[in-house]
Amino acid sequence: MPEGPQMVFLKEQLEPFIGQVVLKATGSAKNIPYASMQNQVLTSIKTFGKELLFCFPDFTIRIHLMLFGKYAINEELNRVLRLGLAFEGGSINFYACDCRFISEPLNQVYDWSTDVLHPSFDPDKALAKLYRKPKKLICEALLDQDILAGVGNGIKNDVLFRMQIHPESLVGEIPEAALQKLVQACVKLSTEYLDWKREGTAGNHWQAYKQPTCPRDYIPFRKQKIGPSGRTSYFCDKCQQLYLPDTI
Protein backbone atom coordinates (compact mmCIF):
# COMPACT_ATOMS: atom_id res chain seq x y z
CA MET A 1 0.00 0.00 0.00
CA PRO A 2 2.99 2.30 -0.13
CA GLU A 3 4.20 5.13 -2.41
CA GLY A 4 4.74 8.48 -0.76
CA PRO A 5 1.40 10.15 -1.55
CA GLN A 6 -0.59 7.37 0.10
CA MET A 7 1.51 7.66 3.21
CA VAL A 8 0.98 11.42 3.39
CA PHE A 9 -2.72 10.79 2.95
CA LEU A 10 -2.66 8.22 5.75
CA LYS A 11 -0.85 10.73 7.94
CA GLU A 12 -3.64 13.22 7.33
CA GLN A 13 -6.24 10.63 8.29
CA LEU A 14 -4.40 10.05 11.54
CA GLU A 15 -3.96 13.68 12.52
CA PRO A 16 -6.93 13.67 14.95
CA PHE A 17 -4.84 11.42 17.20
CA ILE A 18 -2.15 14.06 17.65
CA GLY A 19 -2.12 15.33 21.22
CA GLN A 20 -3.75 12.17 22.54
CA VAL A 21 -2.22 9.87 25.10
CA VAL A 22 -1.47 6.21 24.40
CA LEU A 23 -3.65 4.07 26.65
CA LYS A 24 -2.03 0.88 25.51
CA ALA A 25 0.40 -0.32 22.88
CA THR A 26 0.25 -3.96 21.80
CA GLY A 27 1.45 -6.17 19.01
CA SER A 28 4.01 -8.67 17.77
CA ALA A 29 6.57 -6.24 16.36
CA LYS A 30 9.96 -6.61 17.94
CA ASN A 31 12.03 -3.82 19.42
CA ILE A 32 8.95 -1.82 20.33
CA PRO A 33 8.84 -0.59 23.97
CA TYR A 34 5.17 -1.36 24.46
CA ALA A 35 5.16 -0.81 28.21
CA SER A 36 6.95 2.51 28.19
CA MET A 37 4.75 3.85 25.41
CA GLN A 38 1.85 3.89 27.79
CA ASN A 39 0.75 7.41 28.82
CA GLN A 40 3.01 8.98 26.21
CA VAL A 41 1.59 11.88 24.23
CA LEU A 42 1.60 11.60 20.46
CA THR A 43 3.37 14.83 19.64
CA SER A 44 3.19 14.71 15.87
CA ILE A 45 3.01 12.43 12.86
CA LYS A 46 5.40 12.82 9.96
CA THR A 47 6.25 10.98 6.81
CA PHE A 48 9.52 10.41 5.05
CA GLY A 49 9.05 8.86 1.64
CA LYS A 50 7.07 5.69 2.29
CA GLU A 51 7.71 5.77 6.04
CA LEU A 52 5.18 6.88 8.62
CA LEU A 53 6.62 8.38 11.80
CA PHE A 54 4.81 8.58 15.12
CA CYS A 55 6.64 11.14 17.20
CA PHE A 56 6.61 11.03 20.99
CA PRO A 57 8.51 13.41 23.26
CA ASP A 58 11.60 11.23 23.54
CA PHE A 59 11.41 8.75 20.68
CA THR A 60 9.79 7.91 17.36
CA ILE A 61 8.05 4.82 16.07
CA ARG A 62 8.64 4.19 12.39
CA ILE A 63 6.14 2.20 10.32
CA HIS A 64 6.85 0.92 6.84
CA LEU A 65 4.04 -0.95 5.13
CA MET A 66 6.45 -2.68 2.76
CA LEU A 67 4.63 -4.65 0.08
CA PHE A 68 1.83 -6.24 2.07
CA GLY A 69 1.20 -3.89 4.96
CA LYS A 70 -2.33 -3.09 6.07
CA TYR A 71 -3.79 -0.70 8.59
CA ALA A 72 -7.13 -0.05 10.21
CA ILE A 73 -8.34 3.05 11.99
CA ASN A 74 -10.81 2.43 14.80
CA GLU A 75 -11.32 -1.16 13.73
CA GLU A 76 -9.53 -4.47 13.69
CA LEU A 77 -8.62 -6.71 10.80
CA ASN A 78 -8.59 -10.47 11.01
CA ARG A 79 -4.86 -11.02 10.87
CA VAL A 80 -1.81 -10.94 13.09
CA LEU A 81 -1.51 -7.56 14.78
CA ARG A 82 1.94 -6.11 14.33
CA LEU A 83 1.38 -2.87 16.21
CA GLY A 84 -1.76 -1.50 17.80
CA LEU A 85 -2.02 1.90 19.45
CA ALA A 86 -5.06 2.56 21.63
CA PHE A 87 -5.81 6.20 22.40
CA GLU A 88 -8.68 7.79 24.32
CA GLY A 89 -10.34 8.74 21.07
CA GLY A 90 -9.81 5.56 19.08
CA SER A 91 -7.17 3.18 17.82
CA ILE A 92 -4.74 2.55 15.02
CA ASN A 93 -3.78 -0.97 14.03
CA PHE A 94 -0.99 -2.06 11.72
CA TYR A 95 -0.46 -5.47 10.12
CA ALA A 96 2.32 -7.11 8.12
CA CYS A 97 4.48 -4.04 8.31
CA ASP A 98 7.96 -3.19 9.49
CA CYS A 99 8.00 -1.34 12.83
CA ARG A 100 11.06 0.26 14.33
CA PHE A 101 12.06 2.24 17.33
CA ILE A 102 14.07 5.40 16.71
CA SER A 103 15.77 7.09 19.63
CA GLU A 104 17.84 9.65 17.72
CA PRO A 105 16.45 13.05 16.79
CA LEU A 106 14.75 12.75 13.40
CA ASN A 107 16.74 15.53 11.81
CA GLN A 108 19.76 13.41 12.49
CA VAL A 109 18.22 10.37 10.83
CA TYR A 110 16.48 11.89 7.81
CA ASP A 111 17.48 14.26 5.06
CA TRP A 112 14.06 15.72 4.36
CA SER A 113 15.21 17.33 1.15
CA THR A 114 15.32 13.84 -0.40
CA ASP A 115 11.57 13.39 0.06
CA VAL A 116 9.73 14.25 -3.13
CA LEU A 117 6.69 15.43 -1.19
CA HIS A 118 8.54 17.43 1.44
CA PRO A 119 8.51 21.24 1.12
CA SER A 120 12.29 21.24 1.32
CA PHE A 121 12.74 18.75 -1.53
CA ASP A 122 15.86 19.68 -3.48
CA PRO A 123 15.60 18.75 -7.18
CA ASP A 124 19.17 19.81 -7.92
CA LYS A 125 20.49 17.49 -5.25
CA ALA A 126 18.41 14.65 -6.67
CA LEU A 127 19.74 15.37 -10.16
CA ALA A 128 23.32 15.33 -8.90
CA LYS A 129 22.74 12.03 -7.10
CA LEU A 130 21.28 10.52 -10.26
CA TYR A 131 24.29 11.50 -12.33
CA ARG A 132 26.47 9.87 -9.72
CA LYS A 133 25.04 6.57 -11.04
CA PRO A 134 25.49 7.01 -14.79
CA LYS A 135 25.41 3.30 -15.59
CA LYS A 136 22.18 2.56 -13.80
CA LEU A 137 18.97 1.98 -15.66
CA ILE A 138 16.69 4.94 -15.14
CA CYS A 139 13.86 2.64 -14.06
CA GLU A 140 16.05 1.40 -11.22
CA ALA A 141 17.43 4.79 -10.27
CA LEU A 142 13.97 6.29 -9.85
CA LEU A 143 13.18 3.71 -7.18
CA ASP A 144 16.27 4.57 -5.14
CA GLN A 145 14.90 5.93 -1.87
CA ASP A 146 18.17 7.71 -1.14
CA ILE A 147 17.60 9.80 -4.25
CA LEU A 148 13.84 10.19 -4.58
CA ALA A 149 12.18 9.08 -1.35
CA GLY A 150 8.53 8.25 -1.86
CA VAL A 151 8.66 7.26 -5.52
CA GLY A 152 7.34 3.74 -6.04
CA ASN A 153 6.77 1.50 -9.02
CA GLY A 154 3.54 3.20 -10.09
CA ILE A 155 4.94 6.71 -10.06
CA LYS A 156 8.10 5.43 -11.72
CA ASN A 157 6.22 3.98 -14.66
CA ASP A 158 3.94 6.94 -15.19
CA VAL A 159 6.67 9.53 -14.89
CA LEU A 160 8.77 7.75 -17.51
CA PHE A 161 5.73 7.55 -19.76
CA ARG A 162 4.81 11.18 -19.29
CA MET A 163 8.34 12.33 -20.04
CA GLN A 164 8.58 9.81 -22.90
CA ILE A 165 11.72 8.17 -21.60
CA HIS A 166 12.30 4.45 -22.06
CA PRO A 167 12.81 2.62 -18.74
CA GLU A 168 15.95 0.89 -20.01
CA SER A 169 17.72 4.18 -20.69
CA LEU A 170 20.99 4.69 -18.89
CA VAL A 171 21.00 7.59 -16.47
CA GLY A 172 24.27 8.97 -17.80
CA GLU A 173 22.98 9.05 -21.37
CA ILE A 174 19.86 11.09 -20.66
CA PRO A 175 20.32 14.79 -21.49
CA GLU A 176 20.40 16.96 -18.43
CA ALA A 177 17.30 18.93 -19.41
CA ALA A 178 15.31 15.72 -19.82
CA LEU A 179 16.50 14.30 -16.52
CA GLN A 180 15.68 17.56 -14.82
CA LYS A 181 12.15 17.38 -16.18
CA LEU A 182 11.91 13.80 -15.01
CA VAL A 183 12.71 14.82 -11.44
CA GLN A 184 10.14 17.62 -11.67
CA ALA A 185 7.61 15.13 -12.98
CA CYS A 186 8.15 12.94 -9.91
CA VAL A 187 7.17 15.85 -7.71
CA LYS A 188 4.24 16.84 -9.89
CA LEU A 189 2.76 13.37 -10.18
CA SER A 190 3.26 12.68 -6.48
CA THR A 191 1.45 15.91 -5.67
CA GLU A 192 -1.37 15.12 -8.10
CA TYR A 193 -1.64 11.61 -6.68
CA LEU A 194 -2.00 13.08 -3.19
CA ASP A 195 -4.72 15.43 -4.41
CA TRP A 196 -6.61 12.50 -5.93
CA LYS A 197 -6.44 10.72 -2.60
CA ARG A 198 -7.68 13.81 -0.79
CA GLU A 199 -10.52 14.34 -3.21
CA GLY A 200 -11.37 10.66 -3.13
CA THR A 201 -11.60 10.76 -6.89
CA ALA A 202 -12.93 7.50 -8.13
CA GLY A 203 -11.27 5.55 -10.87
CA ASN A 204 -7.81 5.08 -12.16
CA HIS A 205 -5.35 7.86 -12.81
CA TRP A 206 -2.49 5.78 -14.12
CA GLN A 207 -1.58 6.37 -17.74
CA ALA A 208 0.92 3.55 -18.06
CA TYR A 209 1.21 1.57 -14.83
CA LYS A 210 -0.99 -1.53 -15.05
CA GLN A 211 -2.49 -0.22 -18.26
CA PRO A 212 -2.98 -2.34 -21.39
CA THR A 213 -2.62 0.26 -24.13
CA CYS A 214 -0.50 3.31 -24.84
CA PRO A 215 -2.88 6.29 -24.95
CA ARG A 216 -0.59 8.07 -27.42
CA ASP A 217 -0.04 5.35 -29.97
CA TYR A 218 -2.94 2.97 -29.24
CA ILE A 219 -0.61 0.00 -29.27
CA PRO A 220 -0.24 -2.45 -26.37
CA PHE A 221 2.15 -1.44 -23.62
CA ARG A 222 5.08 -3.74 -23.11
CA LYS A 223 5.04 -5.23 -19.64
CA GLN A 224 8.44 -6.47 -18.62
CA LYS A 225 10.65 -7.04 -15.63
CA ILE A 226 13.72 -4.96 -16.15
CA GLY A 227 17.10 -4.75 -14.47
CA PRO A 228 18.60 -6.66 -11.55
CA SER A 229 15.80 -5.67 -9.20
CA GLY A 230 13.28 -7.07 -11.68
CA ARG A 231 10.49 -4.61 -10.97
CA THR A 232 7.90 -4.54 -13.70
CA SER A 233 7.86 -1.74 -16.19
CA TYR A 234 5.00 -0.74 -18.49
CA PHE A 235 6.20 1.15 -21.50
CA CYS A 236 5.72 1.99 -25.15
CA ASP A 237 8.65 1.34 -27.47
CA LYS A 238 7.28 3.80 -29.97
CA CYS A 239 6.89 6.97 -27.94
CA GLN A 240 9.39 6.48 -25.11
CA GLN A 241 12.91 7.33 -26.17
CA LEU A 242 15.72 4.94 -25.35
CA TYR A 243 18.95 6.70 -24.39
CA LEU A 244 21.95 4.41 -24.77
CA PRO A 245 25.66 5.02 -25.44
CA ASP A 246 26.68 5.42 -29.08
CA THR A 247 28.04 2.12 -30.26
CA ILE A 248 30.65 2.74 -32.94
Add this chain to the structure above:
DNA sequence: GGTTATGTTATTTC
Protein backbone atom coordinates in the same frame (compact mmCIF):
# COMPACT_ATOMS: atom_id res chain seq x y z
C1' DG B 1 0.41 -25.38 -6.54
C1' DG B 2 2.46 -21.60 -8.99
C1' DT B 3 2.62 -16.76 -9.99
C1' DT B 4 2.28 -12.07 -9.00
C1' DA B 5 2.48 -7.60 -6.37
C1' DT B 6 2.37 -0.02 -4.93
C1' DG B 7 9.15 -2.86 -1.05
C1' DT B 8 13.31 -3.04 1.75
C1' DT B 9 17.34 -5.12 3.82
C1' DA B 10 20.81 -8.44 5.01
C1' DT B 11 24.09 -11.19 2.79
C1' DT B 12 26.94 -12.60 -0.84
C1' DT B 13 29.61 -11.69 -4.89
C1' DC B 14 32.51 -9.31 -7.95
Add this chain to the structure above:
DNA sequence: AGAAATAACATAAC
Protein backbone atom coordinates in the same frame (compact mmCIF):
# COMPACT_ATOMS: atom_id res chain seq x y z
C1' DA C 1 36.51 -1.19 0.21
C1' DG C 2 32.56 -0.60 -2.18
C1' DA C 3 29.24 -1.34 -5.74
C1' DA C 4 26.09 -4.56 -7.42
C1' DA C 5 23.55 -8.81 -7.56
C1' DT C 6 20.96 -12.32 -4.77
C1' DA C 7 18.23 -14.06 -1.19
C1' DA C 8 15.05 -13.38 2.21
C1' DC C 9 10.90 -11.70 4.32
C1' DA C 10 5.85 -10.79 4.31
C1' DT C 11 0.55 -11.96 2.42
C1' DA C 12 -3.48 -12.24 -0.40
C1' DA C 13 -5.47 -12.96 -4.79
C1' DC C 14 -5.96 -15.14 -9.17
